[in-house]
Amino acid sequence: MKINSKQLRYAHAEGHTDVCYTEDGRHIITCGHDGDVRIWLDIEDDDPNSHCVGESALSVCFKDNRLYVATDNHAVQAYTFPAFDKDGIISRFTAPVTQITSNSKIEALGCTSENMEARICSLEGGAPLLVMSEHKGPVLSIAICPNMKYACTASGDGFLRVWDIDTQKIVKEISCVPKINTFYSAKVLCRMDFEPSDGKYLAYPNNREIIILSSENWSQRMTFTHSTIKCAISQCIFSPCGQYLAGSTIAGQIAVWEVDSGACIGIIEHPTSHNVSAMAWNPKGNGVLVYCDVAGQLGMLVNCYGKDSSKFGEDIETVEREEENDEVLDNLIEHYESDDDNAISLEKIKNETLGLVEKDDSRPASRVSDHVTTSEPIQPPFQPSSTPIHLEHRYMCWNDVGIVRCHTAENGESSIDVEFHDSNLHHGIHLNNYLNHTMASLSPTVLALACPTPSKLVCISLVGSSKEWSISMPDTEEIVCVAATSDIVACATDNRYLRLFTPLGTQRQVVSLAGAPVCVAGRGATLAAAYASGGRLQLAVLAARGALRVRTWPLATGATGSGDAAGARLAWLGCTDAGAPVAADGAGVLRLLHEPAGAWLPIADTAQHRRGVSDSWFIVSVSESEQKVRAILCRGSSFPLTVPKPIVTELPLQVPLCELDTEKSQYEEQLVRWSHTAPDVDVKTARETALKLFALACRSEIEQRALELMELLKDDRLLPLAAKYASRLGRMHLAEKLSNLSETWESDSERLNVAQSSHFQGLDCQETNDVTNSEQDLNASLIIPQKTSKKKTEDNAIKPVPIRSSPGGARNPFRKQAEAAKVVQSPLSLTERTLVEVHAVEDKSENNDPLKPLDGEVFVDWFSRNKSLLEQQNSELTPSELTRHCVRKFKNLQTKTNENGQKRKLDNEVDDPPVTNAPKQSKLSAFAFSKTT
Structure with a gap:
């Protein structure tokens, strides 16, 4: 048998x-x-x-x-x-x-x-x-x-x-x-x-x-x-x-x-x-x-x-009778047209309610088996911020640009509506979905639509006259996910190809992924493609501005010990308004890819904002400048309904540090988050937060932690304020250490730069990450946002004023009186570097008094530079009296400097030899251009 x-x-x-x-x-x-x-x-x-x-x-x-x-x-x-x-x-x-x-x-x-x-x-x-x-x-x-x-x-x-x-x-x-x-x-x-x-x-x-x-x-x-x-x-x-x-x-x-x-x-x-x-x-x-x-x-x-199975079975005749009955039932089933929609299935109800849609793969089995590399179930491809395909009314895309909805009638007719958040950007669009598009992506410049069978990409340009273009995939390929940005359109196919196009339809590049594509998202010229390789999720980050550059990162998700557990599933992928890739797993944890550090950083846990165990958050976008996550609360399901229109909620970004209910951890969380994101926070606010954290350490009588914090911050502007605060609390030992900290940084700067530069150069040869070894990056603050150091560099930059020729012959207005007899180079041939050197020599010769303020120097910098000398000269004064005394002395020195500067300018006017054949002029007019007749 x-x-x-x-x-x-x-x-x-x-x-x-x-x-x-x-x-x-x-x-x-x-x-x-x-x-x-x-x-x-x-x-x-x-x-x-x-x-x-x-x-x-x-x-x-x-x-x-x-x-x-x-x-x-x-x-x-x-x-x-x-x-x-x-x-x-x-x-x-x-x-x-x-x-x-x-x-x-x-x-x-x-x-x-x-x-x-x-x-x-x-x-x-x-x-x-x-x-x-x-x-x-x-x-x-x-x-x-x-x-x-x-x-x-x-x-x-x-x-x-x-x-x-x-x-x-x-x-x-x-x-x-x-x-x-x-x-x-x-x-x-x-x-x-x-x-x-x-x-x-x-x-x-x-x-x-x-x-x-x-x-x-x-x-x-x-x-x-x-x-x-x-x-x-x-x-x-x-x-x-x-x-x-x-x-x-x-x-x-x-x-x-x-x-x-x-x-x-x-x-x-x-x-x-x-x-x-x-x-x-x-x-x-x-x-x-x-x-x-x-x-x-x-x-x-x-x-x-x-x-010979008859000698082992209990009742083979019963089995044969059951087989005959099965044949009769099979014949009835073959001639009966069943309607799956009328069948009641508990699993189907659970899947539709919770959004757990099984992969409906209508492709030939041979093509699917070629892509299966492991026995672990590969996560099926999906579109970020979209709802399941089997719904009659669904969201094809919801992001910070607009909303794309798909409506399917009972007779099978389908339509697509596009709504923009900013009506000044573009008016709404209504399309008849003749090609049965199931995937969509929206950007400020283009609307991308795709259908699996027959696989075709259709794009509508939103710039200019709204031109539409389309392209068909080869017969052996089917589009599984699509993404559109302001600079690029991409689609991933089941052949593990990532095809790149310009917003107006020019084929840009074809990239072969190392696994089955799962999701694609992007912003501007940055594109992120998630794929499954070896049972793990990987992320390929593409920079399409100029020459194409690709970097691959392991995609961090939750615990993978339970296989298809919610934490190990990729639920959403996107890019922040600053262009950094962000991924969310099924457990609701958002992680930002910090490319300079080469690591995934958790920035939010949406599960903490749920009202019920069965609730979930439908993520729309992530903003680094506003430090917010825009999401929709879904009660008892994984996706929102189209009617009524849901309300978008803003959730705060928060790094999961320990003991966030304490004041110390809250300040630490702010500094850590600001240092690895691009927040719209000014330098003053960051310094105030760091100073509050320093004050907490001082009040807790942990001077070593306070000193460690200042060493970690490496901010010259913050150091005098911390020393002043420590001296007011009577912690003179800490204030003295803080005063000497700036000198320690300067003495160790050269040695540290040489050591770290050689180390980073070795990393450049081994890794694909771009690591800069400039002095600014090596000595930059680890917590204060990087734009702090940039602003400081811009404020202190020396910008010499260009020299114009004076009428009647060349004259050097920066010439010193003691060197009047020397041959001076013509101002027309001076370079900017030479002018800087001249200014430096002049300042050095004139500043014979070490307490004399430098040009543009404020009191805090002057006091930090001359603190040891001032303490020696006024040893009988208390710290508070010394501060008041130094303020008066600084103002007096500033006044004397201004008066001497004016007298020196008058002397220069008198001692300069008269200009021959030239009328009497003011000092400014001497530098003007005079046309000869």
Whole structure:
């Protein structure tokens, strides 16, 4: 009798799925990435009992009327059956539990985990019976001998190990497992099995064959394979009688062999070629085998024992009668046109309510399988700030430029409305969606629309006469996501191409991504493309201004230990108003890519602003200048409704520092956030905040922290104020250290610059990041915004006034009286550098008094420069009296300097030789241009 395969059933969400039978063979139990455990009477059961155990469940096992589930809190949780009440925790791990297994002849559980550890645990919990911790990679699977003599584990470090349970030592080690660093990237699970009667054989997969070892001397006894098997076998399992062996490949093929003869009874091809994640024989011994795949589907094979299955089954006639009834039902179903919209599905209602839309992939299976690189479910591509495609009224795009809505009528007709926030930018647009566009992106210069099949990009220019242009993709490509900025239009295709266009339709460049595209966003000439590579999300940042430059960064998300958990999912991608890429995960945490630092910095947690557990925030845009996140509160769902129009809320940016309820942490959070973003905050406000933090440290009697803060800030303007505040509090020791700090910076500046410059030059050769080694960057404040130092540099810049020729001959107005006889260079030939040098010499010669103020010098700078001398001259004065005395002295010195400057100018006028053949002129008119006749 030929092996028959029943139609696949939807069991769980896409991801790793596990299956087992109850000991009486009456129920099928499954668990999956949606966190549910379902109990099926049969594969035809349309209403299985469903129980939620958490965000995800990787493995399930049935033993002695109890269920053991690997939950998302890294524990093996026991439940009663069928009441499904919690019955204690068997064991805890520090990483996700990857498999739980047992058999009918032992009273123990075998558990494996991603923390490179495997355990044999008692059914009642407590200390484990055996801990196998010599693995150097995540443990993928475990099998236990029926007589509890041996155990076998397979690890991601590439080795399969056989353990002697009594001696707790390794007796056999085989290199047959593909090396991986996480369970979620493993295609081959290497699930092995002992012969169920007395454990005399051990079967394990090795590439395209299954090898049988003898448990006596661990020698190879036989090998099972078939010519139609073209890829690696992932797992194998003995039938309850031990006479048949089933194996599954990573392409979904399931083969059954007879152990004694080695003959292959049959091979079944998976309808969608998905990797089989779990298999289980019916304990009744009726030749029924159930399996699950990584797409969350449940399947069943019957008559797996072939023509001799009658001697193993309980009631084959009943099975045949059921098959005849199934054929009748299949004929009825084939001639009946079902309407999926009328079917009531709890999963469909949950998906529509929570926004968890399954990937509807209508492309050929061969094209999809080419892009699947790991067994971990790849996040499907999406558009930022858009709502699910299946909705009749949905948002195709909502950003800081405008809103793009799509409306689908009952007759299938669709239309697109575009609303701009600024009506002065452009008027509203209404389009008939003839091409069934599902993706849209809006910028101040262009509206980009795209449809998957037939794949076509349509763009409407919003500048000038609103020209429209379109371009069709090659036959082998389909657009999966699109982005439009003021300078560029980009679309990512399923061939992992990122195609770049100008806003008016010129093809700019084609970039090949290193993984399946997930999302694309941009602003101005900056474009960010997220893609999945090796089970991880990566971000490619493209600068399209001038020559194209691309940098790749690992995309930081939340905890990835639970696979498809909300934290590990990319929920939104965009760019701030300053052009920095920002990403948000499913848990609501926003992270900004700080390219100079080469790191992702968390800047906001939207989950803290939720009103309910089921609420979420629909992000619209992020503004660095205003330090705000614009988002829409969605009550009980993941996306807003189109009617009524929702209200956009502004959430503050906040770096998640510790103890944010204290005043000290609040000031620290402001300084850290301002230093890594581009806020619209002036220098005065930043200095005031830093000074308040300094004052808190002084009042708390922690002078070392206050001094450390000033050393960290490195702000010359802030240092005198801090020293003055410390002296008023009577902390003269701290004030003295602060006064000497500026001199220390100057003395160490040259040495520090040389050392750091050589260090950064080494980094330039190794990394792609542009690291500047200028003195300003090396000595810049680590907390005060960078524009502080820029303003200071601009204020102190020397800008000499250009010299004009005087009538009647060349004359140097800067000539010193003592050097009048020397030959002076003509003012017409002086360069700006020469003028600066002349000014410097003149100032040095005239400033014989060290207390004399420099040109443009304020009191604070003058007092800091001459503080030690002033204290020596007025040692009898207190700090406050010394300050008042120095203020009066500074004003007097300024007055004398101004008077001397005026007298010197008059002397220059008198001593200068008269100009021949020239009328009497004022000093300013002497520099004017005089036309000769």
